[in-house]
Amino acid sequence: MTVEYTAPLDRTWARLRAALEILAESSSPLTAGQVWPMVVERFPLNDYEQEVTTGKQNRGRKYWQWQSLLVSRAGWLDKTRSEWRITDAGRAALATYDDLVAMREEATRLYKEWEATRADSGRRAWLVRPDSGGAGLVQRWRDEGFVSLAGTHLGEIESGADLTTVKAAIDSGYQHLDYAQKRALADAYHAFVSRMGNDDIVLTVVGDAISVGVLTGDLVFDPSADAARLRRAAEWLDTAPRPVDELPAPLPALLDQQGTVVDLTGALEVLAEMIGQATTTDAYLEPSTPVHTTTVVPRLPAASPELSAKLHMDEPWLQELIDVLQERHQVVLYGPPGTGKTFVAQAIARHIADRDAVRLVQFHSSYTYEDFFEGFRPVANGGFELKDGPLRELSSAASLAPERPFVLIVDEMNRGNLPKIFGELYFLLEYRDASIRLQYSPTSAFNLPRNLFVIGTMNTADRSIAALDAAIRRRFAFVELHPDEPPVRDVLANWLAANHKDTDERAALLAALNEAIGEEDRDFKIGPSYLMKPHVEAPGGIERVWRHDLLPLLEDHYYGRLHRDQVHARFGLPALRQRLANSTAEPAPAEEPAEQ
The missing domain is CATH 3.40.50.300 (P-loop containing nucleotide triphosphate hydrolases)
Known part of the structure; x- marks a missing residue:
């Protein structure tokens, strides 16, 4: 009895199981083109699946072909060449899993295991541009399942050739190019011939439309092919075009790089997530729904009471600083x-x-x-x-x-x-x-x-x-730290209180010094850190700070406006202490009016 499947993913997997059964019954390997008609005979396409979405293949064939990648990664199907073979593990899966959902879940689990292993074994990602072939060549790639370089004037190069060998072939075949063009070609062809490998991710861009796929075959040199002599088989993901500027970072930046072949391994995690979602879920079945992948800026930790106590600054001010840093x-x-x-x-x-x-x-x-x-x-x-x-x-x-x-x-x-x-x-x-x-x-x-x-x-x-x-x-957000404004204004007093020095004169002396400097020299007022160092606690420590740190600084600033003696008379420690003493002295009692 034939089971009727209605969900798109179930129908696709029914055909994948049928493909494994057909290969198990066959005495020799078959191509995908040979297997597909027999699969459709067992599970005919509905109207939706018969629609041609991109290229010459209908939707049902594309879904089936793409999901076969998952079956291959699960170890049930050998499709590294143009022919398909069922493996011993595939025969065991047919015997073990009568239920289609259980079979798909097991294949998905095995795929994820493979994906984790592959990510640690040198998998790479590549951008390959179609050169002069443009959108028409990209359409051929998608329709026929490959990616290519033209190689118009290039002799046959073996896979794994080193850069020196590739450069020699470029120099021989492309004598009409200048040295910069030859160097760029050599880098591109060397990457395509020797650095790419099966299971690497491949991406191409035409305008703002991106296509993503996976390399599934070894290098093939076809001297008779027109503008596509160097080829690698690829399974292309059938998704709706996505604008480049909507792609998750760092893809947009990497796509700005020039060259026919560009290493995108810096975005491998993002691309692998796109491939993984399309392979292990039914998200790929709705071309209008993009695969969602995002790169999130790490959230910075909030200001804490410990940070506030360490800096002797209010926690809300510190939080605002962290928020500005997060945003800008x-x-x-x-x-x-x-x-x-x-x-x-x-x-x-x-x-x-x-x-x-x-x-x-x-x-x-x-x-x-x-x-x-x-x-x-x-x-x-x-x-x-x-x-x-x-x-x-x-x-x-x-x-x-x-x-x-x-x-x-x-x-x-x-x-x-x-x-x-x-x-x-x-x-x-x-x-x-x-x-x-x-x-x-x-x-x-x-x-x-x-x-x-x-x-x-x-x-x-x-x-x-x-x-x-x-x-x-x-390009920068500017945050002021000024002695007259919080939180700096209160740092010295907070520090003295935290160290049980409430009667210490340093906070009052600093305030008096900055008041004497005045608003006209606002940028030259003095911060509290000069008076928070351990040596200030020693006998004569404050006097030494004034004599060797603060007064020389003020002498330099007021050079040409005040003589050295005037600087010392206005900002020296005795003058400031006297000013503080005068400001705290009790006012004299008012005289009684004389009797008339």
């Missing part, structure tokens, strides 16, 4: 000297990221792009080698662990020549999902991972932020 990815803490900018940056970084995911660099007048990102460095043999800088090193680590936040702290940011240091990286600070060609690595695209956060610090006494490059101001 780049934050600058700016303010006068001694306001704790670097200390706060390090504390926030270590609160939101592991210690090995935090890196600090300090800019200065001789710091360059080559120091910060990448540049050539001399090596022992007298030559030069391209070396990564801290930003590139941290970016590489972040891209390998997208679920973890990484933080780069740029201290004294405004002391460097920012346009010179950042160069073309300005663009990536604003567009994290895009990629660019680098001046020292022009053959590969680079993008800043979305899980890399940047915290800069700027001292307004060195240079006002108003003088900053407008491009850098637009």
Whole structure:
């Protein structure tokens, strides 16, 4: 008795089981084209399955062909060549699973086991562009189940040929091209011939429409083929076109890379999820429904009471800083000297990221792009080698662990020549999902991972932020740390209270000093960190801080406006203590009016 199946996935799997039965009954291997008519004879197509969706194949054939990939990965079907064979495991599955749902669930389980094993064994992903063939060639790929390179002037190359051999073949066959074109061709053909392998994921793009598939066959050289002499068999996923800018990161950035064959292994996890969903569920049966895959920026930990106690700052203010960093990815803490900018940056970084995911660099007048990102460095043999800088090193680590936040702290940011240091990286600070060609690595695209956060610090006494490059101001959120404003205003008093020094004069002295400096020199007011160091507790410690730290700083600032004696008379410790004493003295009682 023939069972009537109505659900699309059940009907497809009924035909897959029938295919295994047909192969088990056959005394020799069969091609997919031979098996399909016999399958349809047992389970005829309904009207929906007879519709042609893309190319020349109807919907039923496409679903059946694609799901056969899962049966193959389960180990039940050998289809590595043009012929199909049932395996011993496939015969055992026919004998074991009478129920179609149980059979499909077991195949899905085996597929997932294979997928996990394959992910750890060097599986790669590739973008292959159709060159001059355009959309018409891509349609052939999908209809006939392959992917190809033209190889018009190329002699036969064996699979596994090294790059030198491929370059020699390119030089011989493409003498009409210049050296740059030959080099690009050699890289593309070497990847296609020797680096690709069965089960690798392949993707192609025509306009904004992407097609995704899996390589299922070895390299084939066909000198008689027109514009497709080098081929690999591929099973293409039958999904609706998806706009490139709606794809999950890092795919859009990687697709910006130039070249006929581009390594997309950086997006392997995303592509494998797309393939896995289509293979193990019935999502592929509705072409209008895209496969949903997303790359989520790691959620930063919330501010905690412990962080607040460590920094002596209010928890809501710290939470707002973390929220801004989460939203903008780049934050600058700016303010006068001694306001704790670097200390706060390090504390926030270590609160939101592991210690090995935090890196600090300090800019200065001789710091360059080559120091910060990448540049050539001399090596022992007298030559030069391209070396990564801290930003590139941290970016590489972040891209390998997208679920973890990484933080780069740029201290004294405004002391460097920012346009010179950042160069073309300005663009990536604003567009994290895009990629660019680098001046020292022009053959590969680079993008800043979305899980890399940047915290800069700027001292307004060195240079006002108003003088900053407008491009850098637009790409960073600016958060002020100022002695007159919370939370910095209350840090010293909070610290003294936490250390049971409520009667200490330091908070009052600092307030008096900043009041004497005045609003006209707001950027040069003094932060509390000068008075929070251990040596201040020693006898004469406060006097030494004033004499060796604060007064020289103020002498430098007021140079040309006040003489040294005037600076000491206005901001010296005796003058400030006297001012505090006068302000706390009780006012004299009012005189009684004289009697008339």
